[in-house]
Amino acid sequence: MVVGAVECRGFRNLAAARTPLGADVVVVHGPNGAGKTNLLEAVYFGLTGRSFRAGDDRDLIRYGEGRARVELELEGGGELLAALDRSGERRHLLSGRALSGDPGERPLVNVFHPDRLALVKAAPAHRRAHLDRLCGAIWPARADLRRRFGRTLAQRNALVARVRAGLGGAESLASWDERLAAEAEPLIAARADAVDTLAEPFSELGVRLGLDGAEVSYRPRAAGNATELATELARRRAEDLGRAYTSYGPQLDEVELRFGGRQLRRFASQGQQRLALLALLFAERAALLEAGRSAPLMLLDDVMSELDPAHRELLVSLLERGGAGGQALITATEAAQVPSTSALRIEVSEGSLANAPALRAA
Numbered sequence: 001m002v003v004g005a006v007e008c009r010g011f012r013n014l015a016a017a018r019t020p021l022g023a024d025v026v027v028v029h030g031p032n033g034a035g036k037t038n039l040l041e042a043v044y045f046g047l048t049g050r051s052f053r054a055g056d057d058r059d060l061i062r063y064g065e066g067r068a069r070v071e072l073e074l075e076g077g078g079e080l081l082a083a084l085d086r087s088g089e090r091r092h093l094l095s096g097r098a099l100s101g102d103p104g105e106r107p108l109v110n111v112f113h114p115d116r117l118a119l120v121k122a123a124p125a126h127r128r129a130h131l132d133r134l135c136g137a138i139w140p141a142r143a144d145l146r147r148r149f150g151r152t153l154a155q156r157n158a159l160v161a162r163v164r165a166g167l168g169g170a171e172s173l174a175s176w177d178e179r180l181a182a183e184a185e186p187l188i189a190a191r192a193d194a195v196d197t198l199a200e201p202f203s204e205l206g207v208r209l210g211l212d213g214a215e216v217s218y219r220p221r222a223a224g225n226a227t228e229l230a231t232e233l234a235r236r237r238a239e240d241l242g243r244a245y246t247s248y249g250p251q252l253d254e255v256e257l258r259f260g261g262r263q264l265r266r267f268a269s270q271g272q273q274r275l276a277l278l279a280l281l282f283a284e285r286a287a288l289l290e291a292g293r294s295a296p297l298m299l300l301d302d303v304m305s306e307l308d309p310a311h312r313e314l315l316v317s318l319l320e321r322g323g324a325g326g327q328a329l330i331t332a333t334e335a336a337q338v339p340s341t342s343a344l345r346i347e348v349s350e351g352s353l354a355n356a357p358a359l360r361a362a
């Protein structure tokens, strides 16, 4: 599924801009502060209804305006509309109707953005959340496992706090141990399966990108079937009451990224962390294709500036041979940083897009 065109109104510095995007590789180039990241963010917003930057989504409404709005034309029919106003009210529609949440209705999206390096270098919670989203994308029937487990965990933790406060007996936790274990088992299995499908492409892409011995592995904090998990939760009840939280279960899982036998998080250079994130994003694309899903749209922001020429060429070749309907948008301060002969090039300057018909301001 390819995004054929994007139209923005009141979106950051893109006051009124439209451009075609229908190509495998789209290079978005222009000087610092021109609006390149904003254009990628607009596409992400059109697809997901959210920003990919950390912070308040309302920041994406253009200064002094009341509402940001992005429309994406999908090749083969359909259009996505995302809008957000200052009161926080959102709309996200596919051809005029609310999205159903069916994963086939819109393109999936993978983002490379400096904020996303947290995935490689920050605490395990980022990797768990990311892995769970990937599980949902690969196996839509598993998309809800994280939310269900999280809800049950919050309820058990609330009960732990009550019992600690003397408002109930420790036995009252028994039924929550079972419920939590029943939600934990499929979540652990899904994470294990997802890491399994990522492992090979991640190592392979890691090696190609120069990260020898790149490995991704799942380190579950809890293992076993639901009965075994419940037994262990029961065994640790006193400990949990002492600590005031649930100390056993997939809420404490780690997804470890290594290279050459060492943790990337602790030992990789900045450039290597970037390469690891790229390898992970491409590995996810491979995993999705392997599972018969379509290739995600790749939004690659600020990736070229830190790569040496050999890595730039390699990246372009990975993008050009994305195949299977793969599409990528990549930013660069200079067009020549993306050595592709077939790419569509969009020049951004002070919030306007060249190669595109002018729009009247809204």
Ligand SMILES: Nc1ncnc2c1ncn2[C@@H]1O[C@H](COP(=O)(O)OP(=O)(O)OP(=O)(O)O)[C@@H](O)[C@H]1O
Binding pocket: 011, 012, 013, 014, 030, 031, 032, 033, 034, 035, 036, 037, 038, 039, 059, 060, 061, 062, 063, 302, 333
């Ligand atoms: N809500 C907003 N309204 C108007 N302008 C905004 C808003 N948010 C950010 N901007 C401005 O948009 C401009 C372009 O930002 P953007 O991050 O897209 O630049 P860029 O082309 O990616 O630059 P760089 O090469 O430095 O990454 C910046 O000057 C930024 O301050």
Ligand SMILES: [Mg+2]
Binding pocket: 036, 037, 038, 301, 302, 331
């Ligand atoms: Mg930028």
